[in-house]
Amino acid sequence: MTELTHTDMAAELDGEELSIGELELEDRASLRRVAGLSTELEDITEVEYRQLRLERVVLVGVWTEGTAAQSEASLAELARLAETAGSEVLEGIVQRRSRPDPATYIGSGKVRELFDIVRATGADTVICDGELSPGQLRQLEAKLKVKVVDRTALILDIFAQHASSKEGKAQVELAQLQYLIPRLRGWGESLSRQAGGRAGGGNGGVGLRGPGExxxxxxxxxxxxxxxxxxxxxxxxxxxxxTKRGRRVANEVPSVAIVGYTNAGKSSLLNAITGAGVLVEDALFATLDPTTRRADTPDGRTYTLTDTVGFVRHLPHQLVDAFRSTLEEAADADLLLHVVDGSDPAPEEQVNAVRDVLGEITSKRSEPLPPELLVINKADAADEVTLARLRHLLPGALVVSAQTGEGIEALVAEIAQRVPRPDVVVDAVVPYTRGELVARAHADGEVLTEEHTEEGTHLRARVHPDLAAALETFAVNGSPA
Incomplete structure (x- = not known):
C-alpha cells in the first residue's frame, strides 16, 4: 500500500483543531491507497430524481476510528457494493482524520489530490464511504466535476435493482424519496433564487423573481x-x-426467522433445511422479499422458517424505516437463527451490525427480542484456525455449511429443542369416529404414546390449549386436558 503526500503540510491540515500529537502527522497529511480494490457529469438544469449510472468509480473513505485494517475492510465492502450496483472500481483511497470535513468530507486540499486521481483514472463517479450532507455533495461535485454518490444512495440503488414484489418496490421507493427530500436543489444558473424583502438589487421585484424556489x-x-x-x-x-401471521399464531405454529449480514448464506440455509429453492446468489442484498416456508422437526412438529433481508454496516435509516414492517417479522418470531459468514475476516463486526439494526427495530416495542441461535455458515470456505477462533468468540454457536450439508442435521435438531412445545399434556381415549382429533395431535402437537384399544385410540400427547379442550370429553380418569 502506497501513500500520497502533499508538499504543503500546512494547507493539508484543513482547519483541524486537534494538535499534531493526537493524530500522527503522516496519517493526517496523506491519502492512503487501498490495494486490491480495482475490478460525465452532464449539465443538469432541472431538479430531478437522478438514477445512479455507476460505471467507472473511485472510492473514498475517511478513517476516523478503529484500526487501519478496519477502515480498509469497510472500503473493501464498499467496493463489493459498487460492483453489485454494476460499476467497475478503479481506485480506493482512505483519508485519516478525526472527523469528516463538514464542507467537503475529506478537506479542500485532499479534494485537489482526488481531482487529479479522478482525471488520471478516467473515472466518472466518486463514491464516499459515508452519508454526505447536501452541502458536502454539492461542494464535491462542483470541485471534482464528476458525479458524487454516498454509501446510502449506493445501497438504495442496489435495493431498487433487486426489489421484485409490489411491497418491496414500494418500500424501496419510500426510502429513496425520504433520502431525496433534503437533497432537492437546482442545478445551473437557469434556476435563479427568489428575491427577498423589497426585491432590492437587480432581481426586479414582483413578477420578475426567478422560478428556482x-x-x-x-x-x-x-x-x-x-x-x-x-x-x-x-x-x-x-x-x-x-392477517397471515395472525392465522399462524391462532394455529400456534412456532416461527423461526433467519437473520444475518448480507451474503452470509441465509437463503442457502433456508434451502438446505426446507428444500425451498429460493434464489441463491453470491451478491449483496440478493434477497429483499421475505420468504416463509414450512418445516418439520424430527419428532413431527411443524414450524415456519422465514428468510429476511440481509443487514450491512451503517444500514441507511431510511431503509430501516421503510422495511420496518418486513423486519418486524423477525422480531415477532419465536427463535432467531443469526447466520454469520465464517469465511469473513471480521465476523464479530457483522454480528454487532446485525444486533444494532435489530435493536433499532425493537427500540419502540415493549417486547424483547426472541432468543437467538448463532449459526456459523460457510464452514467449507473457512480454515480450522478461523473456525476455532469463532467457536471461542461465539460460544454456543453451531458450525454448518449450507453448501455441503455439514452440520445441518445438528442444526435441525437444535431448532427442534428450542422452538416452543405444546404446553398441555393430555391422556385420552379418542373414539375411532373422531380420528381427526388424533390427526391434529400428530400435526400440531407432540404425541408421547399411542395405543389402539377396543374403545378407541389411547393417546398421551402434548397439545395446545384449543385441542386440549376438544379432547377433554375423552380424558382418562379425569386427567387434565
Whole structure:
C-alpha cells in the first residue's frame, strides 16, 4: 500500500483543531491507497430524481476510528457494493482524520489530490464511504466535476435493482424519496433564487423573481404527496401480512426467522433445511422479499422458517424505516437463527451490525427480542484456525455449511429443542369416529404414546390449549386436558 503526500503540510491540515500529537502527522497529511480494490457529469438544469449510472468509480473513505485494517475492510465492502450496483472500481483511497470535513468530507486540499486521481483514472463517479450532507455533495461535485454518490444512495440503488414484489418496490421507493427530500436543489444558473424583502438589487421585484424556489417547493410537495401514498400502500400490505401471521399464531405454529449480514448464506440455509429453492446468489442484498416456508422437526412438529433481508454496516435509516414492517417479522418470531459468514475476516463486526439494526427495530416495542441461535455458515470456505477462533468468540454457536450439508442435521435438531412445545399434556381415549382429533395431535402437537384399544385410540400427547379442550370429553380418569 502506497501513500500520497502533499508538499504543503500546512494547507493539508484543513482547519483541524486537534494538535499534531493526537493524530500522527503522516496519517493526517496523506491519502492512503487501498490495494486490491480495482475490478460525465452532464449539465443538469432541472431538479430531478437522478438514477445512479455507476460505471467507472473511485472510492473514498475517511478513517476516523478503529484500526487501519478496519477502515480498509469497510472500503473493501464498499467496493463489493459498487460492483453489485454494476460499476467497475478503479481506485480506493482512505483519508485519516478525526472527523469528516463538514464542507467537503475529506478537506479542500485532499479534494485537489482526488481531482487529479479522478482525471488520471478516467473515472466518472466518486463514491464516499459515508452519508454526505447536501452541502458536502454539492461542494464535491462542483470541485471534482464528476458525479458524487454516498454509501446510502449506493445501497438504495442496489435495493431498487433487486426489489421484485409490489411491497418491496414500494418500500424501496419510500426510502429513496425520504433520502431525496433534503437533497432537492437546482442545478445551473437557469434556476435563479427568489428575491427577498423589497426585491432590492437587480432581481426586479414582483413578477420578475426567478422560478428556482417555486420549482423546489413544487417538487417537494409532489414528493411528500407520493411519500404519503406509499405509506398508505405499505400499511395496507402490512395488514395482509398481519392477517397471515395472525392465522399462524391462532394455529400456534412456532416461527423461526433467519437473520444475518448480507451474503452470509441465509437463503442457502433456508434451502438446505426446507428444500425451498429460493434464489441463491453470491451478491449483496440478493434477497429483499421475505420468504416463509414450512418445516418439520424430527419428532413431527411443524414450524415456519422465514428468510429476511440481509443487514450491512451503517444500514441507511431510511431503509430501516421503510422495511420496518418486513423486519418486524423477525422480531415477532419465536427463535432467531443469526447466520454469520465464517469465511469473513471480521465476523464479530457483522454480528454487532446485525444486533444494532435489530435493536433499532425493537427500540419502540415493549417486547424483547426472541432468543437467538448463532449459526456459523460457510464452514467449507473457512480454515480450522478461523473456525476455532469463532467457536471461542461465539460460544454456543453451531458450525454448518449450507453448501455441503455439514452440520445441518445438528442444526435441525437444535431448532427442534428450542422452538416452543405444546404446553398441555393430555391422556385420552379418542373414539375411532373422531380420528381427526388424533390427526391434529400428530400435526400440531407432540404425541408421547399411542395405543389402539377396543374403545378407541389411547393417546398421551402434548397439545395446545384449543385441542386440549376438544379432547377433554375423552380424558382418562379425569386427567387434565
Amino acid at each position: 417555486t420549482k423546489l417547493e413544487t417538487d417537494r410537495r409532489r414528493i411528500n404527496k407520493r411519500v404519503a401514498k406509499l405509506r398508505r400502500e405499505i400499511a395496507s400490505m402490512d395488514t395482509i401480512r398481519e
